[in-house]
Structures are given as structure tokens and as C-alpha cells.
Amino acid sequence: xxxxxxxxxxxxxxxxxxxxxxxxxxxxxxxxxxxxxxxxxxxxxxxxxxxxxxxxxxxxxxxxxxxxxxxxxxxxxxxxxxxxxxxxxxxxxxxxxxxxxxxxxxxxxxxxxxxxxxxxxxxxxxxxxxxxxxxxxxxxxxxxxxxxxxxxxxxxxxxxxxxxxxxxxxxxxxxxxxxxxxxxxxxxxxxxxxxxxxxxxxxxxxxxxxxxxxxxxxxxxxxxxxxxxxxxxxxxxxxxxxxxxxxxxxxxxxxxxxxxxxxxxxxxxxxxxxxxxxxxxxxxxxxxxxxxxxxxxxxxxxxxxxxxxxxxxxxxxxxxxxxxxxxxxxxxxxxxxxxxxxxxxxxxxxxxxxxxxxxxxxxxxxxxxxxxxxxxxxxxxxxxxxxxxxxxxxxxxxxxxxxxxxxxxxxxxxxxxxxxxxxxxxxxxxxxxxxxxxxxxxxxxxxxxxxxxxxxxxxxxxxxxxxxxxxxxxx
Amino acid sequence: xxxxxxxxxxxxxxxxxxxxxxxxxxxxxxxxxxxxxxxxxxxxxxxxxxxxxxxxxxxxxxxxxxxxxxxxxxxxxxxxxxxxxxxxxxxxxxxxxxxxxxxxxxxxxxxxxxxxxxxxxxxxxxxxxxxxxxxxxxxxxxxxxxxxxxxxxxxxxxxxxxxxxxxxxxxxxxxxxxxxxxxxxxxxxxxxxxxxxxxxxxxxxxxxxxxxxxxxxxxxxxxxxxxxxxxxxxxxxxxxxxxxxxxxxxxxxxxxxxxxxxxxxxxxxxxxxxxxxxxxxxxxxxxxxxxxxxxxxxxxxxxxxxxxxxxxxxxxxxxxxxxxxxxxxxxxxxxxxxxxxxxxxxxxxxxxxxxxxxxxxxxxxxxxxxxxxxxxxxxxxxxxxxxxxxxxxxxxxxxxxxxxxxxxxxxxxxxxxxxxxxxxxxxxxxxxxxxxxxxxxxxxxxxxxxxxxxxxxxxxxxxxxxxxxxxxxxxxxxxxxxxxxxxxxxxxxxxxxxxxxxxxxxxxxxxxxxxx
Numbered sequence: 005x006x007x008x009x010x011x012x013x014x015x016x017x018x019x020x021x022x023x024x025x026x027x028x029x030x031x032x033x034x035x036x037x038x039x040x041x042x043x044x045x046x047x048x049x050x051x052x053x054x055x056x057x058x059x060x061x062x063x064x065x066x067x068x069x070x071x072x073x074x075x076x077x078x079x080x081x082x083x084x085x086x087x088x089x090x091x092x093x094x095x096x097x098x099x100x101x102x103x104x105x106x107x108x109x110x111x112x113x114x115x116x117x118x119x120x121x122x123x124x125x126x127x128x129x130x131x132x133x134x135x136x137x138x139x140x141x142x143x144x145x146x147x148x149x150x151x152x153x154x155x156x157x158x159x160x161x162x163x164x165x166x167x168x169x170x171x172x173x174x175x176x177x178x179x180x181x182x183x184x185x186x187x188x189x190x191x192x193x194x195x196x197x198x199x200x201x202x203x204x205x206x207x208x209x210x211x212x213x214x215x216x217x218x219x220x221x222x223x224x225x226x227x228x229x230x231x232x233x234x235x236x237x238x239x240x241x242x243x244x245x246x247x248x249x250x251x252x253x254x255x256x257x258x259x260x261x262x263x264x265x266x267x268x269x270x271x272x273x274x275x276x277x278x279x280x281x282x283x284x285x286x287x288x289x290x291x292x293x294x295x296x297x298x299x300x301x302x303x304x305x306x307x308x309x310x311x312x313x314x315x316x317x318x319x320x321x322x323x324x325x326x327x328x329x330x331x332x333x334x335x336x337x338x339x340x341x342x343x344x345x346x347x348x349x350x351x352x353x354x355x356x357x358x359x360x361x362x363x364x365x366x367x368x369x370x371x372x373x374x375x376x377x378x379x380x381x382x383x384x385x386x387x388x389x390x391x392x393x394x395x396x397x398x399x400x401x402x403x404x405x406x407x408x409x410x411x412x413x414x415x416x417x418x419x420x421x422x423x424x425x426x427x428x429x430x431x432x433x434x435x436x437x438x439x440x441x442x443x444x445x446x447x448x449x450x451x452x453x454x455x456x457x458x459x460x461x462x463x464x465x466x467x468x469x470x471x472x473x474x475x476x477x478x479x
Numbered sequence: 480x481x482x483x484x485x486x487x488x489x490x491x492x493x494x495x496x497x498x499x500x501x502x503x504x505x506x507x508x509x510x511x512x513x514x515x516x517x518x519x520x521x522x523x524x525x526x527x528x529x530x531x532x533x534x535x536x537x538x539x540x541x542x543x544x545x546x547x548x549x550x551x552x553x554x555x556x557x558x559x560x561x562x563x564x565x566x567x568x569x570x571x572x573x574x575x576x577x578x579x580x581x582x583x584x585x586x587x588x589x590x591x592x593x594x595x596x597x598x599x600x601x602x603x604x605x606x607x608x609x610x611x612x613x614x615x616x617x618x619x620x621x622x623x624x625x626x627x628x629x630x631x632x633x634x635x636x637x638x639x640x641x642x643x644x645x646x647x648x649x650x651x652x653x654x655x656x657x658x659x660x661x662x663x664x665x666x667x668x669x670x671x672x673x674x675x676x677x678x679x680x681x682x683x684x685x686x687x688x689x690x691x692x693x694x695x696x697x698x699x700x701x702x703x704x705x706x707x708x709x710x711x712x713x714x715x716x717x718x719x720x721x722x723x724x725x726x727x728x729x730x731x732x733x734x735x736x737x738x739x740x741x742x743x744x745x746x747x748x749x750x751x752x753x754x755x756x757x758x759x760x761x762x763x764x765x766x767x768x769x770x771x772x773x774x775x776x777x778x779x780x781x782x783x784x785x786x787x788x789x790x791x792x793x794x795x796x797x798x799x800x801x802x803x804x805x806x807x808x809x810x811x812x813x814x815x816x817x818x819x820x821x822x823x824x825x826x827x828x829x830x831x832x833x834x835x836x837x838x839x840x841x842x843x844x845x846x847x848x849x850x851x852x853x854x855x856x857x858x859x860x861x862x863x864x865x866x867x868x869x870x871x872x873x874x875x876x877x878x879x880x881x882x883x884x885x886x887x888x889x890x891x892x893x894x895x896x897x898x899x900x901x902x903x904x905x906x907x908x909x910x911x912x913x914x915x916x917x918x919x920x921x922x923x924x925x926x927x928x929x930x931x932x933x934x935x936x937x938x939x940x941x942x943x944x945x946x947x948x949x950x951x952x953x954x955x956x957x958x959x960x961x962x963x964x965x966x967x968x969x970x971x972x973x974x975x976x977x978x979x980x981x982x983x984x985x986x987x988x989x990x991x992x993x994x995x
């Protein structure tokens with residue numbers, strides 16, 4: 005399997021998670037204290053994999069018979085997934101008990117979904133992408149319906165499953181057409197023979213189907229219909245995972261497959277498609293979010309519009325765009341984890357306190373929590389000196405370098421619209437007085453996770469260079 | 480390059496201070512107030528040190544501090560001042576401690592948060608004036624919105640939420656277009672310089688070479704963002720709302736410093752970066768400026784609310800500044816710079832006085848007053864003084880700036896028409912009408928409102944706040960040379976950059992070697 009110990013060492017993060025899943029299954033079966041042991045085991049496992057990825061980011065190699073890549077961007081993605089998952093796990097400990105869906109398999113399925121994401125980011129072969137995608141998606145369908153007794157959760161799960169399976173169909177069909185015209189599923193072969201392959205209409209159709217399938221997964225308009233309902237129906241911590249890890253994984257797969265193409269001849273073949281879905285997603289997301297009353301639905305539409313900003317980077321398709329998209333994903337992951345984390349903390353039993361109006365006057369009652377939510381909202385709106393601003397800045401650089409200035413202008417117009425609904429939360433928290441003062445169950449674990457996320461958002465905003473230098477070194 | 484970290488200290492003092500305040504228990508409101516006052520006074524003293532070490536014969540940026548920040552994108556923490564920015568830095572550090580004292584009695588709730596945001600605001604304003612990297616400038620420019628938004632939204636009047644959101648979205652909308660223009664410029668730099676850069680000093684050398692049809696778009700993107708901030712007619716509609724709803728300290732800083740960020744931006748970025756486009760756009764912008772002067776004055780005349788009247792007078796006064804900038808002669812630009820300071824002082828004083836009386840009577844309607852000269856003589860005198868300064872009475876500060884602007888715009892080869900001066904001059908007359916008429920209705924006549932009986936005159940703290948401002952008003956009015964001298968070289972340089980944009984290649988300037 006492995007040619008040498010170095011190869012084994014390079015894919016260690018994936019192996020850690022894989023082995024961890026097996027151990028977790030055993031803990032769940034045999035330990036009486038699994039309720040405490042399992043989440044903390046997951047957190048440490050995720051952190052171990054994440055730190056390994058970050059520390060050995062320089063070990064660029066291709067392993068396992070040209071199936072997986074390691075090092076560089078792959079490792080940055082792995083770190084985003086695993087550290088993000090560690091935050092989600094911390095948030096879940098108290099939340100899923102409150103939510104009434106404590107099952108041991110929750111943590112284990114969370115781990116398998118992360119394994120799927122990691123395979124997608126590391127893939128060097130279309131089949132590995134497909135394998136990773138399915139591991140992730142099937143885990144997601146189960147997580148969405150974690151509370152079997154709740155009607156909305158069942159609806160979310162079923163809706164996600166049906167539409168997700170439909171999208172997967174597109175991807176498989178796309179891969180089949182690509183295989184039919186290229187006679188291989190190796191990504192390296194496809195990128196190196198791209199100019200000849202594009203003469204074959206079937207190949208272009210294949211890539212397009214592949215892209216459409218992934219447009220579902222990144223939650224871009226017009227393939228976004230599942231997003232609001234699934235976010236609303238799923239447990240809040242699970243929605244946090246969908247909107248961060250799930251989105252980042254889909255982008256990592258697109259980057260792994262397509263980015264080598266963009267620099268070659270005919271590289272801008274798919275720019276029109278990507279630019280169109282980008283503009284539609286940005287504006288649709290920002291405008292519809294204004295009308296939302298449920299905070300989870302608002303974050304869902306915000307997620308659609310952020311998919312649009314990220315797609316600007318895909319459309320630009322140059323070196324800066326790769327770096328920009330990865331930076332943006334890292335920033336977005338922690339902003340959204342913080343936002344969903346705070347929502348999950350404030351959420352009462354039976355999914356109360358989810359309406360935006362229940363945040364009125366929070367600034368007086370929960371100063372620290374409100375300050376953190378305000379920072380996250382400013383960051384999501386793209387205000388300096390927070391991480392979200394820098395992500396946008398970087399993506400606009402990429403767009404302008406690729407002569408897509410018009411796309412950057414539309415991007416800023418859409419962010420100006422989005423300011424309105426992000427600020428609405430801040431207005432309610434600080435400028436309005438409370439309507440109903442609800443009691444909040446405090447949770448030290450969740451607070452830890454939220455504070456960590458907010459610190460990352462501030463640090464990435466003030467010192468973006470640390471991450472940028474790491475990414476640009478390997479693009 | 481020689482590094483000088485004085486400006487960095489200047490920014491760090493309020494930044495660290497604002498977090499320091501957070502650690503004081505909120506019950507100790509007075510301790511918080513004294514700490515904040517001490518912090519902002521230290522910042523003022525540091526800016527005085529900078530002033531005394533400043534070489535006004537040198538037109539280059541001084542006190543430069545340049546530290547690598549984001550290596551991958553060639554972004555530096557790069558600060559420095561020339562004469563124009565030094566004057567505005569001094570205005571900021573001078574007004575901040577005074578406004579902090581002025582709010583001691585009016586801000587009773589959430590003193591800690593207020594102080595935190597106020598010091599943060601000072602950081603943002605100072606940063607805007609000293610940044611020499613467009614990226615850094617943009618960060619401060621935008622970040623400053625957040626504290627101001629909270630100051631209006633939490634401590635403001637009845638319609639504060641509406642005013643805060645309007646202020647925020649208006650400004651944000653303008654600045655986002657500027658962000659695209661900044662990125663475009665930085666990408667454009669790759670052509671002539673060979674690398675991506677947002678360094679202002681380097682961009683000064685290459686931006687004027689941008690072809691005219693693009694330069695116009697760049698000019699508009701920058702100018703739009705600054706014009707909203709100034710505010711230039713017809714983009715001024717956020718201003719009366721924000722001013723009227725903001726607490727006194729917020730209004731003073733808003734009028735005194737924030738609006739100057741717009742005119743400063745026009746002067747620092749638009750003119751030297753896009754000279755051809757600026758010359759082409761000058762007549763149009765000057766027409767808007769003159770409309771603003773007259774419109775602001777006429778609308779101010781019919782206001783029944785004193786604070787709104789002062790707010791509209793800002794639209795009129797800032798019109799003068801914009802006219803001065805786009806007349807593009809050295810006299811007019813000197814006049815514009817000194818007028819920025821004057822407006823900060825006289826309008827700041829007016830807002831402070833409105834705050835003083837509002838705190839006692841809780842009304843700002845002119846018709847509720849009348850005949851208070853006998854009840855509160857100190858106040859009546861101070862209001863007279865501030866009004867006359869704002870009108871532009873010779874011997875006080877307002878006259879110097881307006882005179883220079885009118886003189887400069889009369890001779891301006893770019894505007895090439897004395898109609899601008901004629902119409903603008905009528906604004907001075909209107910100013911006398913609306914301010915003196917307001918003064919007459921508030922101060923003279925018979926006391927009709929029984930609530931005014933027993934009104935307390937200004938206390939020692941309030942006199943202490945206004946006295947330094949009045950001293951400066953007289954100083955500038957009688958001997959403006961002290962201040963004009965500071966900005967003389969740098970405004971001359973702007974004019975030179977306008978008419979002979981630097982057309983040397985960057986290689987000759989040694990810019991390429993310094994990088995590689």
C-alpha cells in the first residue's frame with residue numbers, strides 16, 4: 005500500500021480520523037462513560053489531525069498510486085475541516101442533550117463526515133472525490149435527521165437526501181462522460197490533456213455536469229432550494245457543520261479538479277457559468293435574507309450569498325483566486341461556527357428563541373456574548389479589521405487581475421445590501437430593549453468554542469499574513 | 480529608511496487606553512472618565528511633540544514608520560504626516576479630550592462602553608489621516624464606522640436607530656466602490672512597477688499615467704466615497720439625521736473631524752492620483768459645491784431646531800472647502816485646509832453650546848427660547864462668539880479660510896469663471912442671516928417660556944471645554960500664519976503634482992531597486 009514510511013506519515017491526518025472512528029465505535033459500545041469520553045476523544049483526535057496537517061504543511065507529495073495528494077493546500081483544507089469539526093463537537097456536547105437527540109453515533113457520524121471531506125480535498129482521482137463526497141453526504145443526511153421524533157428534522161433530512169442524491173447523480177453522470185472521453189479518471193491526466201479534450205463536446209458536457217452537481221453542494225443559486233429548510237430543520241450545531249465544512253469540502257473538490265485547468269489554454273471556458281451563478285447567488289442570498297425572521301434561515305441565505313462571493317474566486321481562476329478562496333473559506337468557517345454556536349447557546353428547549361426578535365436587548369443581558377455576535381456580524385458583512393473583510397479583499401484582487409472588474413463591482417454592491425440584515429442583529433441587540441427575557445442554559449464547552457472562533461476571526465483579520473503566506477507558498 | 484515611531488505611539492495610546500478602560504469596574508464612572516481624559520490628553524501631548532519636531536520647510540512625508548504587515552500582498556503598516564495631515568491630526572487630538580469632558584454630565588448610562596467607543600473612534604480618525612498605504616487607509620476608514628454607529632445608536636436621540644443605520648449604509652456603500660478602485664490601482668501597478676502595491680507614495684508616480692477614460696472612473700469611485708462623507712450636495716441627506724440624533728460628543732466629533740476625512744481624501748488621493756480627471760471634473764464638482772453652499776444656507780435658515788440648523792450650516796461650510804480644493808490654486812487649497820480646521824473649531828463649539836443648553840432645558844426648538852441673555856450671560860456671550868466665528872467675521876478664524884478660498888477660486892485658471900466666487904460669496908451673507916437670526920430669537924427679546932426662569936449658566940467645566948477652542952478661534956483669526964505655515968509646503972506640492980504630474984519612470988526613482 006505505502007511505498008515508504010514517509011508516505012504513511014504524510015497521510016497520517018486521514019488515518020488518524022479513520023482509526024479514530026473505529027476506536028470511537030468501540031468506546032460507544034463498551035464504555036459506560038461514553039457520553040463524556042466520546043466527545044472529548046473526538047475533539048482531541050480532530051485537533052491532533054489538524055495540528056499535524058498544519059505543522060507538516062510543507063510535505064507535498066502524491067501517494068497511494070496517484071490517488072491522494074498531501075501537503076500544501078490539501079493540508080490547509082484538512083486543518084480547516086478538522087479544527088472546524090473540533091469546534092462543532094465542543095458546541096454539540098451540551099447542545100444535543102438540550103435538543104433531545106443524544107445518541108452516541110452523533111459523534112461517530114460527525115467523524116465519518118469529516119473523513120469524507122478530507123478525502124475530497126486530497127483527491128487526485130475523480131473516483132476518490134466521489135467516494136469522499138458520498139461518505140460526507142450520507143453522514144450529513146443522517147445528522148440532519150438526528151432527532152427522529154421531530155417532524156422538521158425528518159423533513160430536513162429527507163429533503164437534503166433527495167436533492168443531494170439528485171446532485172450526486174449529476175456528478176456521477178459528469179464523471180462518466182469525462183471517463184468516456186478521456187478514458188481515465190486521473191485528474192492529472194485530464195488537466196495535462198485539457199486542450200485536446202475540450203475538442204470533444206462530451207467532455208465539456210461532463211465537466212459542466214460535474215460543476216452543476218457541485219453547485220448544489222456549495223449552495224449556489226439556482227441550486228440552493230434545500231439550504232434554508234435543511235438549516236432550519238437540522239440541529240443547530242449540525243447546520244454549523246453543513247455551512248462550513250460541507251461548503252469548504254465542495255470548494256476543495258472543485259479546486260482540486262479544476263484549478264490546474266484555469267491557467268492553461270481554454271482555461272476560461274467555464275468562467276461564464278461560474279460568473280453567472282456567482283452574481284445570482286450573491287444577490288439572491290443578500291436580498292432574500294433581509295426578509296427572514298428566523299435567524300437560522302437568515303444565516304442560510306447569508307450562506308448562499310457567501311457561496312456567490314466564493315464563486316467570484318472560481319470564476320477568476322488565477323493563483324490569487326485559489327489563495328483567496330481558501331482564505332475566505334477559513335474565515336467563513338470560523339465566522340459561521342461562531343454565529344451558529346451563539347445561536348445554539350441561546351436556543352431554548354423545543355427550538356425556541358430562534359426568531360431574530362428574541363435577540364432584542366441582548367446587549368444588556370449578555371454583554372460578552374453580544375459583543376462576540378456583533379463582531380461576527382461585522383465580519384460577515386465584510387468590515388475591517390475582521391477576517392471576512394480580508395477574504396473579500398483577496399477575492400476582489402483575483403477578480404480584477406483576471407479582468408473581471410465588473411464582477412468585483414457587483415460583489416461590493418451585494419455586500420452593501422447584505423450590511424443591512426447583518427446590522428439588524430446588532431441593532432436589535434444594542435439599540436432595542438428586550439421583549440421577552442428568556443433564561444439561557446450556560447455551557448462552558450460552547451463558550452470555549454465560541455470564544456476560540458471569535459479569536460480566530462479577529463486574528464485572521466488583523467494578521468491575515470500568517471495564513472496568506474502559508475497558502476501562497478504552495479499555490 | 481529612517482523609522483520614527485512617534486505616530487505609532489500616537490495611535491497606540493488611545494487603542495491600548497480603550498481596552499484599559501474596559502478593565503475598570505463600571506460602577507466607578509468617574510474613574511473611567513478621568514482615565515479616558517488622561518489617555519486622550521497624553522495623545523494630544525504626543526501630537527504636540529510631533530508638531531514641534533515637524534519641519535514645515537519640507538514638503539515630503541515625515542515621521543515615516545513602515546513595517547511589513549502582509550508579505551504576500553506587499554501591504555505595509557506605513558504611516559507618516561505632511562503639513563495637511565498634521566493639522567488634522569492636531570485637530571483630532573485637540574478635540575477628543577475636550578469632547579470627552581463635555582460628555583461628563585450628559586452621558587450617564589454605559590459610561591464605560593461610551594468611552595471605549597470614543598477612544599476607538601479616535602484611533603480610526605488618526606489612522607485615516609496618517610496612513611500612507613491605501614489598504615491601511617481603507618481599514619481605518621471603514622473600522623471607524625463601527626464606533627460611530629454605536630455612539631449614535633446607543634446614546635442618540637429618539638430616531639437614533641434610523642439615523643445610525645442610514646449613516647452606516649450610506650458611508651459603507653460609497654466606500655465599497657472605493658475598495659474596488661483601490662484594488663484596481665494596486666493591480667494596475669503591476670504593469671509599470673512590476674509588483675502589486677498599495678503604497679501611496681509609489682502610486683503617486685504611476686497613477687497619473689493611467690489613460691484618461693479609466694482615470695475618470697477611478698476618480699469617480701474615490702470621489703463618490705469622499706463626497707458622501709463631506710457631504711457634498713446632493714449626497715448630504717444622511718448628515719442632518721446623524722447630527723441631530725447623535726449625542727453632543729458624537730456631533731462634535733462628527734462635524735469636527737469625521738467630515739474632514741472626506742475633504743482630506745479628495746485632497747490627498749483624488750487630486751494627486753488622478754490629476755487629469757480632477758481637472759476635467761473640477762467645474763462640475765465646483766458647481767455642486769456652490770449649490771451646496773447656497774442650499775445648505777437656505778435650508779439652515781428655515782430650521783426650527785437649533786441642532787439641525789448647525790447641521791445644515793455644515794453642508795454650506797464644507798461646500799466652501801470643496802470649492803477651495805477644486806479651484807486648485809495654492810491660495811484656495813491653503814484656504815480649504817485652514818477652513819477644515821476652522822469648521823472643526825467653530826461648528827464644534829456651536830454643537831457643544833447646543834448640548835449645554837439642551838442638557839438644561841431638553842428642548843432644541845428655537846421658539847422655546849428667547850431672552851436668555853439676562854439669565855445666562857456667559858452662555859449668550861459664548862454663543863455669540865461661536866456664531867460670529869462661523870459667520871466669518873474678520874478677526875476671527877472663519878474669515879481667513881473663506882477669504883483665501885474666494886480669492887483662490889476667483890483667480891483659478893481651472894474654473895476660469897468668477898461666477899463661482901460670486902455665488903459662493905453669497906453664502907457668507909446667508910450664513911450671517913441664519914446664524915444671527917437664530918441668535919436673535921434665542922438670546923434676545925423677552926422671556927416667553929416660563930421654564931427658562933432659573934436656568935443655570937455655564938459651569939466651570941463647560942467654560943474649561945470652550946476656552947481653548949475660543950483661544951484658537953482668535954489665534955487663527957489674528958495670526959493665521961502659525962497654521963498656514965505648517966501646510967504651506969505640502970499644499971504647494973499638491974498644486975505642483977496637479978499641473979506637472981510626475982512623469983519620470985519608476986526605474987529612475989529607484990523604486991524597482993528598492994523592492995528587488
